[in-house]
Amino acid sequence: MRGVTGKCAQLAELSGENINITYKPDGTHIAVGNRDDELTILDVQKFKPIHKRKFNYE
Numbered sequence: 425m426r427g428v429t430g431k432c433a434q435l436a437e438l439s440g441e442n443i444n445i446t447y448k449p450d451g452t453h454i455a456v457g458n459r460d461d462e463l464t465i466l467d468v469q470k471f472k473p474i475h476k477r478k479f480n481y482e
Contacts, residue, residue, distance in 0.1 A: 441460075451468060462477070
């Protein structure tokens with residue numbers, strides 16, 4: 425995640441190659457999907473995964 429200065433503000437260690445990202449409109453959570461069909465929800469305050477789910481289909 426890059427701040428106004430263009431420098432990295434936070435780094436989250438996630439598995440796989442991330443291909444999708446979206447955020448909750450109130451700014452509290454980010455959802456990231458990877459090529460292994462795994463969805464990870466991040467808490468923006470702690471920038472830690474709070475939920476992971478593996479899908480067996482696209």
